[in-house]
Amino acid sequence: MEKCMLKMEHITKRFHGVTALDDVSFEVEKGEIHALVGENGAGKSTLMKILSGVYPDGSYEGRLILGGEEQHFRGTKDAELAGIAIIYQELNLVKSMNICENIFLGNELRKKRVIQWNEQYKIAADLMRTVKLQESPKTMVSSLGVGKQQLVEIAKALNKKAKLIILDEPTASLTEIEVGILMGILKELKRDGTTCIYISHKLNEVIQIADSVTVLRDGQTIVTKGISEVNEEKLISYMVGRELVQLFPHQAHTRREKILETHRWTVMNTKQPGKKLVDDVNISVYRGEILGIAGLMGAGRTEFALSLFGMLKADEKSELWLNGQKVQIRSPEQAIRMGIGYVSEDRKQYGLILSHDVKRNMSLASLKRLTHLWTINQNLEITQAQQYVKDLNIKVRDVDQCTETLSGGNQQKVILAKWMLAKPEVLILDEPTRGVDVGAKYEIYQIMNELVSKGVAIIMISSELPEILGMSDRIYVMHEGTINGELTRENATQEKILYCASGERGEYVGSSAE
Known part of the structure; x- marks a missing residue:
């Protein structure tokens, strides 16, 4: 045989x-x-x-x-x-x-x-x-x-x-x-x-x-x-082709002032009247930290992120505070203008225009800054795209290459370059390394560390517990649309996260941010 x-x-x-x-x-x-x-x-x-x-x-x-x-x-x-x-x-x-x-x-x-x-x-x-x-x-x-x-x-x-x-x-x-x-x-x-x-x-x-x-x-x-x-x-x-000494290159971050907080943040399910996607969420986010949001699939993490970015509408009693001021965000355009960026878990549908070239995808969130008298400054667009290709080690022939032809890891780095070019104060990363190989993951983690060192606040949603534990300074755990636990980097474990994610409440529910 x-x-x-x-x-x-x-x-x-x-x-x-x-x-x-x-x-x-x-x-x-x-x-x-x-x-x-x-x-x-x-x-x-x-x-x-x-x-x-x-x-x-x-x-x-x-x-x-x-x-x-x-x-x-x-x-x-x-x-x-x-x-x-x-x-x-x-x-x-x-x-x-x-x-x-x-x-x-x-x-x-x-x-x-x-x-x-x-x-x-x-x-x-x-x-x-x-x-x-x-x-x-x-x-x-x-x-x-x-x-x-x-x-x-x-x-x-x-x-x-x-x-x-x-x-x-x-x-x-x-x-x-x-x-x-x-x-x-x-x-x-x-x-x-x-x-x-x-x-x-x-x-x-x-x-x-x-x-x-x-x-x-x-x-x-x-x-x-x-x-x-x-x-x-x-x-x-x-x-x-080399040994990665530490898969999660977490660095000691210096947490600065509070930049974002929500009070009674609630999002209704428009397809099922009376059902809440996000229920009375109260969080605080600080400059210079990676805030992890963990939870099981369907816990409401992505819906919460989409509502912060203006893609889902929050309840009228919900409050969002940015830099100490109460604000309302009703569209992604408003969110970008107020300094919030969002990397979707579905990069092909919401993160990129695959038929466009690399430079245009990078400039999508910064077109107003690159435009004068309704005309895009193409020289500036090309120069800045080339700089990010170099800084982020993006493997492309040139910045005119069609984004669809890039590998998943390089596409993800193009999205990160888009937001780095937009210079957000708060960057939401929803499953930032899904479908990305270990080498590209490591580089993405390094990019996250660099952003945080410059004072950006990162909110990272991830289903991979090693990633949440390896990169977060602080962790919120969601269950059925609510925050069911808050953990510091020092006391977080997989067991504690799963305990809170499954709906149990107890010693892991706290307020470590204050």
């Missing part, structure tokens, strides 16, 4: 003269979970697009061997017929269809051109039991959370008789409970002989789930190891 499921030998791929993959060789054994890791821009996505037929035979150099036979995919359909399924971070489901319709989309069971619905629903129900989905096959996908949509994608792959499933950042938007469910399903699929390629920036998950791991760096294969031969620190050094 062929032990090796997949071999990709001496793969080289170029885009307009730029080498994205340089003689990459990659091997996966049958029935194993093989992790593929590397910084953004290392070549992981390009390699998987070759494997899944997005880049057809002839557009790259090298050999692709599956189950002992060399393959020449002309497109994604050829890859599917060969037993390869890829599940992207941005799920490929039709929200207006039900679960069964999505599972069979493009592969409907027909007799004389008539879809066999009863048979499809029966098969869909069996597949859903396999992936631990308890809903009806007729449930609309739009009503499912991201975690359950991920399971629908896996069921869809199994329906196509996939022998090799590629999962690209599968847990980026999942809760800890959903991550646990997914891990259990992948282990069951492994026991049934399905091979998985697992791409993730979350190295603790890689250590937990994978049998082996391959590291890519700058389009080249650095190493392939059994998972027992590595730890997180070793993987990081392979990925970035």
Whole structure:
């Protein structure tokens, strides 16, 4: 029996003269979970697009061997017929269809051109039991959370008789409970002989789930190891080419005067009358500190941030004070004018205009300052963009490069440059390192430290407890729209944060700011 499921030998791929993959060789054994890791821009996505037929035979150099036979995919359909399924971070489901319709989309069971619905629903129900989905096959996908949509994608792959499933950042938007469910399903699929390629920036998950791991760096294969031969620190050094002495480079910050505070801050849910998204939140924020906001998904953290930035309307009894003055913010434009910046957790939808170039994305929040007589000072725009590209180590050809072509980490640094150019007094960072590799994370943390040293107040929302603990000077914990605990850097632990996040109250509720 062929032990090796997949071999990709001496793969080289170029885009307009730029080498994205340089003689990459990659091997996966049958029935194993093989992790593929590397910084953004290392070549992981390009390699998987070759494997899944997005880049057809002839557009790259090298050999692709599956189950002992060399393959020449002309497109994604050829890859599917060969037993390869890829599940992207941005799920490929039709929200207006039900679960069964999505599972069979493009592969409907027909007799004389008539879809066999009863048979499809029966098969869909069996597949859903396999992936631990308890809903009806007729449930609309739009009503499912991201975690359950991920399971629908896996069921869809199994329906196509996939022998090799590629999962690209599968847990980026999942809760800890959903991550646990997914891990259990992948282990069951492994026991049934399905091979998985697992791409993730979350190295603790890689250590937990994978049998082996391959590291890519700058389009080249650095190493392939059994998972027992590595730890997180070793993987990081392979990925970035150097050892990061401390993953969270927190610096001693000098807290200055109070800059922002809320009183009785409440935000109503306009879609569900009577329901509160944010309920009576009272916080204080100081210049020169990183204030962490922790909580479980759905706790109201993002809604609170959006309301401070004028994207959601606060209740009329709510009060916002900036620099000792009571203010009202009814739009993002007002927020920017008053010195508040906001980096969204969804950088592609709310942080960037992907079709625009780097310099224009950087200048978006500062156009008034760069404009004279309705004309943008392009020389100043270019000069300042070039300076931030240099200061933040953004990997671009030049500032005219389309932002869509950048890696996730570099896109995130473009957003940070946008706000540094706008010179905010308060900068809200919502999941600032989501989908970003460890090397770029480290650089983003350094940027945060630099901003704080200049007197900027940073409000950081994060679902990653190590990040909250590693970078925050002070932490508020939210539960169901309220502040349910406040912790100092000195007494904060994961256990205490989870205690407050789950709704418990007690010794961890305090007022350390005053």
